[in-house]
Amino acid sequence: MARIYTRTGDEGDTGVVGGKRLRKDAPLVEAMGDVDELNAVIGLARACGTDEETDAELAVIQNELFEVGAALAGAGPPDGFLPVGRLEQVIDRLQERLPPLREFILPGGSLAAAHLHHARAVCRRAERSVVAVLADRGEVGTILVYLNRLSDLLFVLARTANARSAVQEVVWRKSE
Numbered sequence: 001m002a003r004i005y006t007r008t009g010d011e012g013d014t015g016v017v018g019g020k021r022l023r024k025d026a027p028l029v030e031a032m033g034d035v036d037e038l039n040a041v042i043g044l045a046r047a048c049g050t051d052e053e054t055d056a057e058l059a060v061i062q063n064e065l066f067e068v069g070a071a072l073a074g075a076g077p078p079d080g081f082l083p084v085g086r087l088e089q090v091i092d093r094l095q096e097r098l099p100p101l102r103e104f105i106l107p108g109g110s111l112a113a114a115h116l117h118h119a120r121a122v123c124r125r126a127e128r129s130v131v132a133v134l135a136d137r138g139e140v141g142t143i144l145v146y147l148n149r150l151s152d153l154l155f156v157l158a159r160t161a162n163a164r165s166a167v168q169e170v171v172w173r174k175s176e
Helices: 027-047 052-073 084-096 111-137 141-164
Strands: 013-015 021-023
Touching (some): 027 111
């Protein structure tokens, strides 16, 4: 591609798989945008200096999120291609090293943890927008399970980042 701009979206629509054009506020375009934003926020978390183990895991996830976007657009492999079991194994392995949660914690702490909490929140939004798209298609599928588990993993990675940085998690205190 010689130029990054095509001018084809200047009227508020965008092209999707098969040459079809959709309005940029269509639920499918919103869902793909939310997944793209999640990928960008994960990239930000990586850039802020996550540890080597976390960085490697996030790199794999960023590639998987491209597969999610392609599947949503109709260009990806059929449902069932996402490694939900791998995410669960990583969550279980990391949680064994963390103190058990007894109270709600506030997002934040170290810079890496704050970015990972932000990624978790964006992941939850992406999950909500994907629910709407898949419901219209009459599907549930692995994409939703993957995004749900990914938000759990991002939470555990944020806690891990704080633990590895020796930053105390801030416990939520109910207002008086």
